[in-house]
Amino acid sequence: MVGKDRKFGLRGFSVTVSAVVLGIGLTVAAPAAMAQDVLVLAAASTKNAVEKLAEQFKAKTGAAVTSSFAASSALAKQIENGAPADIFISADLDWMDYLQKRDLIKTDSRVNLLGNELVVVVPKGSPLKPDLSKGGKLADQLGDGRLATGDPSNVPVGKYAKAALESLGQWTAVEPKLARADSVRAALVLVSRGEVPLGIVYRTDAAVDPGVEVAATFPPDSYPAITYPAALVASSKSPAAVALLDYMKSPDGMAVWKEFGFVPAPKAP
Structure with a gap:
């Protein structure tokens, strides 16, 4: 509950x-x-x-x-x-x-x-610039860190994130490094606290948390509206x-x- x-x-x-x-x-x-x-x-x-x-x-x-x-x-x-x-x-x-x-x-x-829009957030002040190019190296940028987003099996933001990463040819490499949160706000908290270097959330979530900043925006045609x-x-x-x-x-x-x-x-x- x-x-x-x-x-x-x-x-x-x-x-x-x-x-x-x-x-x-x-x-x-x-x-x-x-x-x-x-x-x-x-x-x-x-x-x-x-x-x-x-x-x-x-x-x-x-x-x-x-x-x-x-x-x-x-x-x-x-x-x-x-x-x-x-x-x-x-x-x-x-x-x-x-x-x-x-x-x-x-x-x-x-x-x-x-x-809404799908974005990648980083802890405030982080210099990391996520690579969202086709076949990009987002997984390499994570190093030993994790990428926080909703659980793609059931949480909408995670489903959108999976679709976007698949479209960019990066899902297979990134999937093992996911921190699967039970809501978009739970994923946001992990980034805001600096517990993970990257998170995929909605633009509206990024706007209400002063502990994060938008580092990249997914191409709108890379995931379902x-x-x-x-x-x-x-x-x-x-x-x-x-x-x-x-x-x-x-x-x-x-x-x-x-x-x-x-x-x-x-x-x-």
């Missing part, structure tokens, strides 16, 4: 990044507004923007928003296992499709909300949730997303 410590392997040993360290957890709702509360499960990369949108929505409507952030895969599985939720925001189409195929979202509410879909969860009976989702995609809501570096969702091919 969200909020518990998460573990993943790094250099042959276990690293734990807690929800407290990541700043990812539950926003406590005001008791007076409990009847109107909205519970949002959202991709970790949306944390800062969703929290600001929640504050604005409460100021406008009086309805409090409780938000929980993790990898889209973890949140989708929680919904599948019966966890209460009103709105789900995924960092890729696959995990929203996963829920839709199981009739766990309200299909008519589904919307492609946002887009990053799309964040949002939808009402099938079990939701909250009128406030409908209003919040409408607000998130309104001009005022989109201005907040833009403030945090998100871009409009890419057009469907």
Whole structure:
């Protein structure tokens, strides 16, 4: 469940990044507004923007928003296992499709909300310039270090990273040196702390952590267009949730997303 410590392997040993360290957890709702509360499960990369949108929505409507952030895969599985939720925001189409195929979202509410970019970050001040050329030497640049990103088997940022590295002919060499994090923010923390020399994250994540800087940007045609879909969860009976989702995609809501570096969702091919 969200909020518990998460573990993943790094250099042959276990690293734990807690929800407290990541700043990812539950926003406590005001008791007076409990009847109107909205519970949002959202991709970790949306944390800062969703929290600001929640504050604005409460100021406008009086309805409090409780938000929980993790990898889209973890949140989708929680919904599948019966966890209460009103709105789900995924960092890729696959995990929203996963829920839709199981009739766990309200299909008519589904919307492609946002887009993003894939970048390589380094600890602030690092001179390392990642080689993202075709057949480049990113693995050699890592030396004995690791490259942090989401676990490509299930975390959206890791899936995008794998696709990009495959496109550049570098995946086979880099894969053994991956630090497979359970969310994009967990990968970001490893770079920010200097525990790894490189990380692949979204541009929006790099923008909110002063401990990292963007060292390279992947060619946009090297990975599938990053799309964040949002939808009402099938079990939701909250009128406030409908209003919040409408607000998130309104001009005022989109201005907040833009403030945090998100871009409009890419057009469907």
